[in-house]
Amino acid sequence: MSTRPAASGKTYHHGDLSHRLVEEAILMMQEGGLAALNLRRLGMRVGVSQTALYHHFKDKQGLLCALGEEGIRRFDASLQQGSGVADATEERLAGFIKSYVQFALAYPELYELMFGRTTWRGGTTATFEQAARSSFRSYAQMIAELQQSGQLSSGINSLRLAQVIWGMLHGLCRMHNDGLLFSPGDVEEISRHALWLVRNIRSDGVSS
DSSP states (O other): OEEOOTTTOOOEEHHHHHHHHHHHHHHHHHHHOGGGOOHHHHHHHHTOOHHHHTTTOSSHHHHHHHHHHHHHHHHHHHHHHHHOOSSOOHHHHHHHHHHHHHHHHHOHHHHHHHHSHHHHTTOOOHHHHHHHHHHHHHHHHHHHHHHHTTSSOTTSOHHHHHHHHHHHHHHHHHHHHTTOSOOHHHHHHHHHHHHHHHHTBOTTSOBO
16 A cells, blocks of 8 residues: 655555554654644654555554654663663663663653653553553563572562562653653762662662
8 A cells, every 4th residue: 555645745554654653753752842733733743644644543542652652662672772682681671770770861752751640540552552562561571580699679569669660760760751850860879879779778678
């Protein structure tokens, strides 16, 4: 399937157009925030009709979910690069935390669409939810492996520990992105302190 816009004369195959629309929408969002996203304006920038857009996105919320999916793909790639060591060493969690914070602070609009109310309360798509849950499962598996290797306490429920660490990081990043209190340096320093606490926690929930 292809779409040929009369204005530009370009021909897009179905998959190519979908990718082009997502990439252009991300640029729009980075230039003017979430409020800048508009299906009509997006179509004009890419050179396709609104009818062509609706072949890919049911509505604006569908577009936001597609952007969230792309954000999760980029996020996962960043985390894999930061923590993707062969063995479950202590540097793995430190790399994960550093990569998490850097991504969330560098791309606040995408981060909002990945893990914020704009998508999760506004209405999600099945593929978006699948991507988000897959991302968390990979991270939770890393936590379990670190427990098995002795880098984290094995006496704490793996899922709950993963949720606590994720919640801490999410809260710090959202506080910064929402304009509250912390500088980027503060967020990274607080995260390092939190990492020290997590590494030294005992099975009874008390830091050693």
